[in-house]
Amino acid sequence: MAKVTKDMIIADVLRMDRATAPIFMRHGLHCLGCPASSMESIADAAMVHGLDVDALINDLNEYFVSKGE
Template sequence: MAKITKDMIIADVLRMDRETAPIFMRHGLHCLGCPASSMESIADAAMVHGLSVDALINDLNEFFAKKGE
């Protein structure tokens, strides 16, 4: 099972599973195709957009946990 952390790059998580895109979008990160997503950590993106990084990380890890069942 994948373990997502705050320091991971958004594009890397999307490469792990494209089905994570709606999770990012639900949390307010709509610019998944922008160049910053290939260099920006989840924590940095959440900070810039004023989002809860902990809630996003939790949802991403829940997604991967369910896929691993």
């Protein structure tokens, strides 16, 4: 099963499954195509944007669980 962690790069998660984009956006990360997304960890992006990284990680992992991955 795919497991998303805080230290993963945003673009890597998007490559795992593009359907994760709405989850990132729902949590306030709207610039998924910006250069930073290809080198910025989820934790760093959440900190910069003042987001709850644990809630985001939880939602991403729940998505992968629901897919059976």
